Amino acid sequence: MAEHFNSEFPSVEHLIRQAKKRMPGFAFDYLTAGCFGEVNLDRNQKDIRDVQLKPWYLRDYEGSNLKTELFGKTYDAPFGMAPVGLQGLMWPKACEYLAQAATDHNIPFCLSTVSTASIETVSAITGGDFWFQLYHPAEDKLRDKLLERAWESGCKTLVILADTPTFAYRPKEIRNGLSIPPRMTMRNILQMCTRPTWSLGQLMAGAPEFKTMKPYIPAGLNMKHLGLFMNKTFSGRLTESKIAPIRDQWKGNLVIKGVVNPEDAELAIKHGLDGMIVSNHGGRQLDRGESTIRPLARLAPEFGDRIKIMMDSGIRSGADVASTIASGAAFTFLGRTPMFGVCALGKYGGHHTFEMLKKQIQQVMEQVGCESVDRLPEHLVG
Template structure:
């Protein structure tokens, strides 16, 4: 029986963020919450999804609400999962492992990033092979094939390829903070760490965060400057039809593309035989003058529903937001920052708290609307 870790003192993302800001050094907090350039799209993601309105039915028979959702042949307990996040261990040590364990316990999908701070094999052990893997496309096909083979051998059957990072983003806060792993020891950063002892002692106990999946391929003895240069040369961010087709030929499981926001790219995904797409703008961290994710979702869902699974991330922070995305046509949703707020605020059990919070929020919305099944949400869109 799953133990409940819900903390009524922090029942919303706003309360979580307040606690996180107190616990994290400024450079780690900035990385977690920040976007690119002036963070216009970061704010637009949040504000636009909050404009979505839902219609309740009060005088109809209502047999109760079920959040269970079938996706790629599996039944998940709720229509949300953990989006891939890089450098989790910088924000809170072992957060990648904590979230994978919580996702497994709550029967929702966990997506591991290539640049996460836990290895494919570790996450496979924690989740008993029930995880997704998000691939940053390597510059060399040999490395691509090694990563795909490791993911498949570990039990992963859903691969996510990333389309929305063709270039490194311009993030002023990260530039100012000298973000690296481990964080650069400037006087400013040292003072921040001293003022946040719980974070510092947790990091000391866990050890410096590393790119664990990539560790076998990184030459030993690199300093941070040379490690950055190595990673820059190792990955080729821009996808092409040829690159996707080559992965489709090799990957026999479900293949999902993340970062689709226009019908032209969605048509390519269908043509190449992909199984799903995630409407995403990388959490507002890549293109500040782009649309919020809920707006392209509204346009893409009517045209591509049924041709492949349509999912969404970026801007989703609560059960209400999950409901809004589903009402706008998403088959499933993912959250990146909100689960991270949980572990940064509460440590090991923060993921459990967040998933329980999201389930309670979504259940209340479904019962208020008289929405019995997740797939009925579009009927309630105003």
């Protein structure tokens, strides 16, 4: 595999600055914003960065290995691509680019129900080796069709979403017309005119669409009615009565995303789930909730031997990945950072970002004298 690391952009902060120069303001806001005053968005990052690691300098050390086993498959690093909705709005063909990059780097790629590439397209890119995140439909018939398509496309790990029971109050999206129903403002049009690379890419790729959902969307809907249709189609809140039939139908790995308390963790185990992702939807849903690293640190010791515990939300760098693993996660997922990579650098931005993250994790492990990912918790400062 060719290396695509660009030394001009060695950190996520460099990628963010470059992405902002290339994206229309409304697209950049959609990628970066949280809800309400973005308190939880900031708390997620701050609390991860407060985690401290202790080095062992005088022990024998033979080098570090990033390979990590998850659900019977060995990945080249302890992180994967988190599900992100409307990826193609933020950068043309972003979903396809990131699926290819994840495949080339042998890390998991998780496709959102509301992304801009279809299940079948991502299956073709990944050779069927991908995860699928299900936004729970209001109708069982649609749920079953989506699960059948995912399974037939080779997906063996299904992620069911618990942390979006309602549409969030996101002031930036409301102002930019990206709420439900959506609207296109003159300000958005002017922003597109000042970002010719983005606009030309959209022209070539075609307008962003909910490609997985396209077969079920009535033809000819305008933006307003499409938004209302999507709002009606997904019921949001995940309950025990909704989990049970999914567990009965899905024969692969079943993961729940959004668990932050022991009561929900017990229910996940009760229903035979294989994993849970501690998540608060990237700080985009509950502004006054906890950061993800704090419940992770409580849940991992109590439930880590009964269910695979992972985490997303707030993880931006390789150092953050190391801190999260040290705090008890078996695996991690990042959404915004790889998106910044593609928005900043285009087609090979995902390759650059995954290479950057690997280099950063490698440096941390070498510095503290940690030989394998599963031993990072031994380096946690209590």
